[in-house]
Amino acid sequence: MRHIRISMAQLGRVFALAFALVLTIGLFSPQGSAFAAPTPSGTGAPTGTSAGTPAGTSADPAAHPVPKSPDEPADNRPTPGEVDTGSGTGSAPQKASRSGSPAKAVKKLGSLAADANGCDTALFGSTGGDALVKAVESASLDCLGKLYDITGTDAGNTFREPQMVAVADALRTASASYDGTDSGSVAQLVAFLRAGYYVQWYNTDAVGSYGSALQGSIRGALDAFHSAPHAKDVTEANGQILSEAVVLIDSAQENARYTGVVKDLLNRYTPAWTGGMWSAVSHTRLILENGLGDDAFNAALAADPAVADSLASFVKRNSSMITGGDLATGLGIDLGAFLEQPVLRAQARPLVKELVNAFPLVGATGPLTMNLAWFTEKRDEGHCSYYGLCDLPTRLAPLVLTVDRVCSPTLHIRAQALSADELDGTCSSLANEDALFHSVVKDGGPVADDVNTSLEVVVYDSSYDYRLYAWSMFDIDVDNGGMYLEGEPSEPGNQARFIAHEAEWLRPAFSIWNLNHEYAHYLDGRFDFHGDFDAGQSVPNIWWIEGFAEYMSYTYRDVSYDDAIAQAALGTYELSTLFDTTYENTDQTRTYNWGYLAVRYLLQSHPQDVAAYLARTRTGDYTGARAVVTGIGTSYDADFAKYLAACGAGDCGTLQPAAAPLCTDQDTRRYEQGxxxxxxxxxxxxxxxxxxxxxxxxxxxxxxxxxxxxxxxxxxxxxxxxxxxxxxxxxxxxxxxxxxxxxxxxxxxxxxxxxxxxxxxxxxxxxxx
CATH class of the missing domain: 2.60.120.380 (Jelly Rolls)
Incomplete structure (x- = not known):
């Protein structure tokens, strides 16, 4: 396997376009972990890359993306490009606030009204007009929270447009006398409307469309509430209701009309705001993120540059709160997203320029500055000199990759945070893999014209740090588990590089995700495959490329490949079918589990065919290599089926023994046992x-x-x-x-x-x- 925009959605592939689809369908986890890690130093994009590569792609044609681990933990800190808007207010209404799950959001407000002993949600669909309003006003918020889950006829009866209009009109009336508490049941009315927009979004066929009648009523209601004097009270009672009323703006997709609410909350916020008031200002991000890209919302922001100013001011005034996953960081990134919108770019540029240069690129402020830098590069291309960021990769190298170790003339490690023991272990892990590789493939040295005499291994401290920094430092897509950049192996000065990260989810155990698998790719490319990676894809060779890397990783680490063994018991594929695997017709299981099984079977049962195959790939005769496997055809299918049955039952045959350790005597002429x-x-x-x-x-x-x-x-x-x-x-x-x-x-x-x-x-x- 091989190989972000530090982004939320752009998947990369560079092996083949279809590989991105495979990653999207399911995260690859060809090996549960890798061994140890490398160290840092260095600079800039690898050979063959260039600035301005579209997000989601790699500039290097010989780049191999590594699938993420399914065990990779979620991180609440933003990654570059995460706020990548453009669709406007087409996002689904929020069922819950940012502060918690739907249930928590409802129960938080539940203290405002006593729980009913019973809650009959059907009541709201069996009545209308004033009777409906009275039912809503007398209901507990816990009861109203259950409305999010209704569907079908119940959803239609409860939330058809006349029902919503009646409650919206009631909210307008109640807001006229709003005193900053729930004495007028404003919280219940808001809760019903929020649930209605949510259910209608997911059940349009049952509920029907909402039109101008509801739009007029909800605008009247929101106007009345947000202009009420007590809606500005800085109290917990008001904050709980206000925070939900802010979300209602987004639920009703009235973002453009209420940019003033966003500006007001950001400007009035102080560190004394807690609880509901904190939630209220936090929810302004919903309005911003879901509004950007909508023509009306963009026009409203363009007409009032003070909104952008309020975002920048909030970040500067509250820089002490910056930890990476905080509100100031998020709002600063929202400002960066203005650069995606041509109509907002001019007003955002000076503000983003100031912020991106005001805070350090690493540490707690790294998520803010690197996200802003991403927007300047990917959404305002060609202006790096204006932002002072043209040398960003060079500046980042000594700040991020602070550890440097030359293991040998053929192996250089650059890392963010590896101890001496971890470096020693990583160097040994890779060096010891060499012997196993050569004993398995029985090569005669590097293929002709290959000058990739050394590998640079870059190791970030975590998957998050990889996504935060590698996009800039190496000009790669980072929505993956790492990237192997082979470059052009025939070009003098080319540097093969594996960009990786520690598997932080395995701590305290130390592991670099996919290390030994990727090192096998490097060795395979240098000693078994002539030309670059794309040359080897002129015929279907994925069964070997990925299967052999899996074989090397699991064999070298002496780890049972349980997923592959489980697949063997299913007997899904014939060997002749696996020979035709390409990135376009495969998935995770076929690529890795079944590639491993095919390679292991051939190495154990038909090594002469492996030798014949590799003899051709080493000279670049890929047509001849293809002829070797097509010549085998279906002749081994029956025997392969027997092998699968035995392997699935626990007898997969004898693995190649692991490489011997290095001799320890200081006299390099002296050898010892094993x-x-x-x-x-x-x-x-x-x-x-x-x-x-x-x-x-x-x-x-x-x-x-x-x-x-x-x-x-x-x-x-x-x-x-x-x-x-x-x-x-x-x-x-x-x-x-x-x-x-x-x-x-x-x-x-x-x-x-x-x-x-x-x-x-x-x-x-x-x-x-």
């Missing part, structure tokens, strides 16, 4: 000399070499340095995939060497006895 060394090298005609000190009683010694470039031949000599002229055994095949097995080796010092038939480097050597 260890390995990476990056072994020698120039043409020279040797890499090595030795072991075997205990008595060893029955079998196995020495293997894999990976790297060039051609290393393996020689063994029990009594002295092994050379081409002095050896007891040798393995001299083409490439670096050599193995020597020695039966009953002598105790004590024994020797083996790698001779450079052609200069070699990056070879992994493993000893086992």
């Amino acid at each position: 260890c390995r060394r990476d990056g072994v090298s020698a120039t043409t005609g020279n040797y890499s000399y090595n030795f072991l000190n075997l205990p008595a009683g060893v029955k079998q010694l196995t020495i293997t070499t894999s990976g790297g470039t060039g051609n290393a031949d393996l020689y063994w000599n029990p009594g002295n340095w092994a050379t081409t002229g002095s050896y007891a055994a040798k393995s001299t095949g083409t490439g670096n995939g050599e193995t020597l097995t020695v039966t009953d080796p002598p105790a004590g010092w024994v020797y083996f060497s790698l001779h450079a038939q052609d200069g070699f480097s990056g070879v992994t050597v493993t000893t086992q006895y």
Whole structure:
């Protein structure tokens, strides 16, 4: 799997357009977690990217999005682009206030009227006019709250337009004498109307349409209430009613008419406002968010720039409340959304410019500034110099990615917040995966023209931090679980990069989401697939690309892939069908679970076919690789079905053993039981000399070499340095995939060497006895 607008809705894909659809249908979770993380540094967009890429896409054609985890927790802090309006007041009426669930919102007001011993909601549909008004006024708010759930005939009888008109007219009358309390049952009348708009929205066929009669009545009611002197009382009694009356503006889709209410509440607010008064000012965001994009609402804001001023002023006056998920942050972001509307852009620009430069980009104010920055880049393109944000990626790098570790010449970690132990674990996790990879695919070194000699792993502290910063720092879509950017592997200076985040939902355990799966993609691309990712998609190769990465991840981590095993028991797909998997015809289960099963079956049962397939992908002969699997056709389908039945019952066969750990002796020539060394090298005609000190009683010694470039031949000599002229055994095949097995080796010092038939480097050597 591979790979935001820090946005609420734009999904990315870069593998294929259909992948976005797959992500939308269901979140992929190919692996429950990954191992450890990398570290920070760095700057700017990867090779091949450019500014101004449309939201929801990646500028890099070889970018691989990683699905989110279904266990990723919700975060109440806003992510860039979350307030992405444009549809105007077409949003559904709110059943509950921002402060809680529908039930809580109703019970909060319930203290204003005693609970009835019984609540017959059918009563409201069996009467009308003054009788209906009296029934509403005498009902408890808990009882009225149950009206949100009525449907069908009951909904039509209760909330048809004449019923709503009668109650709206009653609200207008009651508001004329409103004293700041519920003595006139204003709360009940508002509650009925809110429920009516909500039910009508979801049950239009049953309730019918609302027209000019109700519009006239509700405007009269809202005019009367919001102009009542006591509607401005700063008391809890008024606040509870006022907050619901503010929501009623949005429910009735009268946002454009009452921008003055928004302005008044924002300007009058002080930190002393709590409870109902706090809810009232908070609910102004409903009017703003659901109104922006509506022509009438935009026109009202354009005619009164003081509304935008009130938003900016609120943020500046109340900056002490900023924590990331607070009201000031939200209102500041609402101001940023003005930039989406051409008619409001001119008045918003100077205000947004001031705010985005007034607060730090990181810390508690990061959600505010980075969301505003998103709007300036994505909704007011071409004006970064005006906002002073053209160098934003460069400025963010040292502020966000404060940790930097070079694990090896081939692996660089940049991170937001990793400890030394976490860095050590991540470096080891990735380095140790190399040996398993090379032992499975038996490659002969990097494919031709691939200069992706190193991988940069960027790790944000959480999924939220990834969404907050990565869109700017790397010019990528971020509504996903991470992104692998392969770039153009044949271009000198290209930097392969995996942009990831910690799986914060697994804490206190440390894990980087999809780390080992994505590292397998990097290795597969460098050693098995010629050209960039798109080149490999000229024929259906997804079964291998995603299935093999899953195989590597689960095998290396020694974790049972329970989801895949459960799928095996179902026997849904034939192997021949899986060979035709593309991002256009697949879903989460087929891509990952079934890709894994197909790859595991072939590696265990038909490794010669895997070798033939990879021999062609390594040269860029994708037509030939396709011919290998089409040549298999349906011939393995019956055997695959038997394998699935056994696997589903718990017998999936033997996995490739995990890679040996690195040898620990400081003398890099010395090997021990069950260890390995990476990056072994020698120039043409020279040797890499090595030795072991075997205990008595060893029955079998196995020495293997894999990976790297060039051609290393393996020689063994029990009594002295092994050379081409002095050896007891040798393995001299083409490439670096050599193995020597020695039966009953002598105790004590024994020797083996790698001779450079052609200069070699990056070879992994493993000893086992």
